Amino acid sequence: MDRTTLEPDSAVAALPMLGEFTGEARVRYTLVLTERELTLQKLGTGRRKSGAVTVLDLQDCIGCRTYGAEEGADSSAGLAVYFYPVRRRWTGLSSTPCRRRVELRFRVAVSPDPRTNLGEAQRWARAIRQGSFRRPGGVCAEVRRPCRFLVLINPQSGKGQAQAMFNNHIQHMLQEADITYTLQITERQNHAREMVREADLSQWDAVVIMSGDGLLFEVVNGLMEREDWEKAIQTPLGVLPGGSGNALAASIHYYTGAQPVSGEDLLVNCGFMLCKGLVSHLDLTSVCMASSQRLFSFLSLAWGFVADVDIESEKYRYVGAARFTMGTLVRLTSLRVYKGKLAYLPAEESQFPPSPAQPVSFTNDSNSSSVHSSIHSHLSRNSNCQNHLLHNSCNSNNAHKPKFNGQPPVTTQGPPDSLLVPLDQPVPAHWTVVKEEDFVLVMAVYQSHLAEDLIAAPASRLEDGIIHLIYVKAGISRQALLRLFLAMEKGAHLSTNCPFVVYVKVRALRLEPYSPKGTITVDGEVVEYGPVQAQIYGRLARIIAG
Numbered sequence: 001m002d003r004t005t006l007e008p009d010s011a012v013a014a015l016p017m018l019g020e021f022t023g024e025a026r027v028r029y030t031l032v033l034t035e036r037e038l039t040l041q042k043l044g045t046g047r048r049k050s051g052a053v054t055v056l057d058l059q060d061c062i063g064c065r066t067y068g069a070e071e072g073a074d075s076s077a078g079l080a081v082y083f084y085p086v087r088r089r090w091t092g093l094s095s096t097p098c099r100r101r102v103e104l105r106f107r108v109a110v111s112p113d114p115r116t117n118l119g120e121a122q123r124w125a126r127a128i129r130q131g132s133f134r135r136p137g138g139v140c141a142e143v144r145r146p147c148r149f150l151v152l153i154n155p156q157s158g159k160g161q162a163q164a165m166f167n168n169h170i171q172h173m174l175q176e177a178d179i180t181y182t183l184q185i186t187e188r189q190n191h192a193r194e195m196v197r198e199a200d201l202s203q204w205d206a207v208v209i210m211s212g213d214g215l216l217f218e219v220v221n222g223l224m225e226r227e228d229w230e231k232a233i234q235t236p237l238g239v240l241p242g243g244s245g246n247a248l249a250a251s252i253h254y255y256t257g258a259q260p261v262s263g264e265d266l267l268v269n270c271g272f273m274l275c276k277g278l279v280s281h282l283d284l285t286s287v288c289m290a291s292s293q294r295l296f297s298f299l300s301l302a303w304g305f306v307a308d309v310d311i312e313s314e315k316y317r318y319v320g321a322a323r324f325t326m327g328t329l330v331r332l333t334s335l336r337v338y339k340g341k342l343a344y345l346p347a348e349e350s351q352f353p354p355s356p357a358q359p360v361s362f363t364n365d366s367n368s369s370s371v372h373s374s375i376h377s378h379l380s381r382n383s384n385c386q387n388h389l390l391h392n393s394c395n396s397n398n399a400h401k402p403k404f405n406g407q408p409p410v411t412t413q414g415p416p417d418s419l420l421v422p423l424d425q426p427v428p429a430h431w432t433v434v435k436e437e438d439f440v441l442v443m444a445v446y447q448s449h450l451a452e453d454l455i456a457a458p459a460s461r462l463e464d465g466i467i468h469l470i471y472v473k474a475g476i477s478r479q480a481l482l483r484l485f486l487a488m489e490k491g492a493h494l495s496t497n498c499p500f501v502v503y504v505k506v507r508a509l510r511l512e513p514y515s516p517k518g519t520i521t522v523d524g525e526v527v528e529y530g531p532v533q534a535q536i537y538g539r540l541a542r543i544i545a546g
């Protein structure tokens with residue numbers, strides 16, 4: 001993982017620190033701060049013994065604030081510390097570990113002089129902040145503080161409550177973490193895409209998307225459509241689950257090793273990661289279609305059963321994440337076979353896909369024009385997407401309206417697809433061509449989750465440079481397919497030994513549907529139907545993840 005350096009707060013505090021403070025209801029506490037923990041103990045008075053010791057891990061702390069003497073009150077200063085430790089929440093007989101807010105407030109009164117007290121509170125706050133940003137191995141790794149985010153909210157996503165969820169759960173977390181933000185509510189489809197395509201990105205340290213995966217798809221493609229794409233795509237992205245699928249948010253949570261959570265618990269977890277501000281790399285896949293359109297995808301390319309369920313279940317949006325379960329059950333009753341040709345480049349046949357974008361600081365201080373111009377010249381010599389128009393009879397009869405109908409925004413920027421040959425030429429000889437031509441589903445995924453409760457590729461990681469290609473051959477029974485989807489809820493479908501399921505790790509693939517009608521989705525969005533090919537770029541983008 002690449003890590004950006006934390007702006008130095010001040011000199012490193014000498015630890016441990018020990019002090020006495022007044023908490024709520026004038027209760028006195030001793031506080032001990034070490035490199036990793038803040039320990040507090042209620043002090044005994046008279047014959048009353050000291051209280052229990054509470055130990056809080058600084059890794060769970062997102063911020064710390066100080067304030068001066070209250071008007072008309074004494075000369076003390078205040079210190080507020082915000083923790084989000086994992087606590088078990090019981091519902092019936094089972095419990096879910098999820099992050100819960102713990103706010104500690106103390107008053108500091110070491111002197112009759114208010115300025116001395118404020119100075120002492122600030123000394124503690126600085127030391128607590130330093131401890132909360134310390135990583136195992138001593139690596140500092142975050143978006144600099146104080147920082148400013150652009151937050152994009154799609155008010156229509158999920159059950160239409162994204163904005164209320166942001167106000168109720170995230171707003172105060174950002175304040176506690178000393179993060180200011182510009183809030184932008186999207187007004188229509190492609191609004192976010194246009195906004196990030198034109199924006200002066202140097203104003204923000206990160207672009208945060210509170211929606212489903214669709215809005216993030218727009219943002220990624222908006223960034224890749226810019227002249228300065230290789231710098232723009234280095235802008236750290238943040239995800240807050242506000243949609244019905246929320247696959248990337250669920251994947252990021254899964255990679256932390258924490259137990260699965262959903263809904264508001266997942267939102268608070270993602271908010272916590274955002275406040276901690278650890279930046280990791282994110283793989284992107286370049287997807288090229290017959291019309292010469294090229295898209296960048298962070299999640300999935302799907303055809304057949306999965307794509308149909310994704311789109312047909314839109315009408316059950318009101319039930320939230322359960323829409324996929326409902327859609328799966330409905331589609332199972334009319335199971336179909338999808339005819340086409342599939343070919344891929346196995347991962348072991350090629351090296352880790354290089355990231356053409358050099359690591360660029362998001363603080364807007366790099367000059368990458370030479371990389372840019374060399375990529376441009378390569379593109380004009382060797383474009384596999386833009387310059388090879390292939391007329392495909394399949395296109396004339398789309399079952400669904402693709403997102404970019406009318407005037408599709410063609411991405412002319414981006415790295416050259418060095419693993420692909422034009423769609424009107426046969427795939428290279430070292431590729432594998434699948435002998436079967438009858439499928440129930442084909443899905444290429446580059447993150448673990450397809451939805452909050454569907455772990456399609458449990459071995460996937462943010463930046464493994466691998467497309468996890470899973471296809472199900474025709475002949476599978478409805479019961480077996482249902483068992484497969486039930487097992488996918490735990491990511492166990494690949495170990496069910498179902499003879500109809502094939503799982504292979506690849507770097508590139510080509511899919512040529514024969515059926516005249518059908519649906520292909522990229523990151524859950526319908527794209528033009530017809531031949532399509534894709535190649536993965538390791539570490540092309542950056543994302544705030546825990």
Ligand SMILES: Nc1ncnc2c1ncn2[C@@H]1O[C@H](COP(=O)(O)OP(=O)(O)OP(=O)(O)O)[C@@H](O)[C@H]1O
Nearest residue numbers: 157158186187188211212213214215243244245246
């Ligand atoms: N204000 C808006 N009104 C209507 N559509 C919008 C608006 N803002 C964004 N969109 C579009 O809504 C679509 C769906 O958004 P998104 O995928 O983020 O939410 P979702 O469908 O609820 O979530 P998921 O993809 O996780 O199921 C996207 O294609 C996006 O372009």
